[in-house]
Amino acid sequence: MHFRASIILPSRDKHPLVLLTLFALERQSVPPDRYEVIVVDDASSDLTSGIPAAWSFPYRLRLLRSEAVLGRPAARNAGISVAEGEVLIFLDAEVLVGPGFVESHLRLHEQDGQLLASGVLTMKSAYTYLHPGFSAAQVQQAYGLIHPRPRHHAAWEAFMAGGGPQLLFSREDIHAEAYRELAFAKPMEAVYEAEILQRFGDRLAGFHLPWLISHTGNLSVRRSAFELHGRFEEYEGYGWDDLELGYRLYRQGYRFAHIREPAVYHQEHPVAPSVAGEAQENFFRFQQKYRELSLLVLLLLYLSAPMSFSFHQAHLVLDEAYRLDAESAGLYLPMLGTLRSMLEAAGYLLRHGQTPSHLAAHAGCPPGSPARAHFEAQRSAIAASGRWPMLVEALARLTSL
Known part of the structure; x- marks a missing residue:
């Protein structure tokens, strides 16, 4: 079977968020036989590995299971190794997408064979479940969004009573994009809009730092780019491996495009306190390479x-x-x-x-x-x-x- 796109999702202990992402990918304007979805289960201890047996999907779903922790860039590279699509689309495991998501990426790559496309600058956030690991700020923000919406009150009360994680949306809700009711703008969206997109447009014309959009929360590039210029640097910890790839392709003459529509939504989840330090270390590695x-x-x-x-x-x-x-x-x-x-x-x-x-x-x-x-x-x-x-x-x- 010939696939136009392979969607690669690295996931470690992100069930049920990755399941909701897979539901969102069912409702695409591109026929489901034209794209495949590859979940790279990075030694999860939750129910992620059981998704293919528990659920069926209209597209081909492949789950690669690693028993040892790879890290996100190595997990993406594992997905690249088996991908069959002409265009590789990278999503974080917890990102929800609208019906035109796959088509928006493919259309750009049909226009330009040496392109990196991304939609992260205008990515929104949404609460789709409640987790005991949320910070106090996340709990307060979730309450502010849920309080005016009685349909979620029972889940909120169970959560506050110590009932463990509470899922807020069903498969049908995801198809209907009901999660938009619990969505909000990310703090940096207004900055990106004012400083980059309003000045240089979605094609970033004339911008000397276009590679800054190269975040794998929502990114695509032709498979040939990896064959010619290498895969992701397998940094330990969080961050900057995707931006390093973008910078590497920028130096090879690749062009960049930001995708505004359809908007994508990052599902809120607990964040490890080590993330900031890991990102700082990887940024320094990036600097020292070039x-x-x-x-x-x-x-x-x-x-x-x-x-x-x-x-x-x-x-x-x-x-x-x-x-x-x-x-x-x-x-x-x-x-x-x-x-x-x-x-x-x-x-x-x-x-x-x-x-x-x-x-x-x-x-x-x-x-x-x-x-x-x-x-x-x-x-x-x-x-x-x-x-x-x-x-x-x-x-x-x-x-x-």
Whole structure:
């Protein structure tokens, strides 16, 4: 059988959320014989491995079971190994999708054979079950959404009485997209909208950081991309393996597209406290692999306020650096090299739990040195021109730390 798409879902102890995701994938505008779904069960201790025996689906469902924990990127790579579709679509196990989801990805790849498509910037969140592991903030938020809706009161009362996890929606509810009634906007959606999508559009035209949309909560790329450029880096812990792939493809000339419709919904679940530290470690691994300004500029967002930059400001720093280098035939390469080194030093210090400081000295330009004098002369020259305001601002903030 020839599949146009393979949908790959890594899952570890995400039952029943992954089951609801599988229900959502039943109602697609693309015929079910044109796509397959691959669940990679990453040593789950719940009921995930029993889903194929307990339920039937209109599409081909394959479940790959690993007895040892692989981690999410390795689990995705296992799915890639057996996928038969021309286009590989990656979903987190707990993401709900509307009827046009598969079609929206396939349509873009029909238009462009060297594309990465993603819909994470406008991803919503929704409560589909109640879990004892929820944080106090999640419990309060869930209550605010459930209180006006009597149909969920019995589940809420059972949950508050210590009755364990409570599922809020049935298969039919998922088909009807009833989970939208318990949905809300993610905190970063307005930022992404204002800083990226409203400025550069859904095709991210002219944006120097398009790879930032490369999150596997909702991402697709042709299978040939993995054959030509390798699979996911198998980082331990959470995060940045998907963005590393996006950056790698960006360097190979791939284009990027954001999918706004249909919207996708992340099902709320407990979050391990180790996630933030794991992401910080993997971000540092990513930095050390490339050590290029086009990546390191992202560290401007991680400086403490009021020194931090926005996505658009980081884009402008890159844009001005590229234009300055092109127009000056390499005259300002020493100054731009110091910028890159200061950012790399900031990444190193953040990775080791330290506040970025004395960055110019870390970059080989301590006060009073000939290197610092040359750097300051070049910085003064571009500031005097008035043509490179954001680059000048970045240099000023970094050297002041």
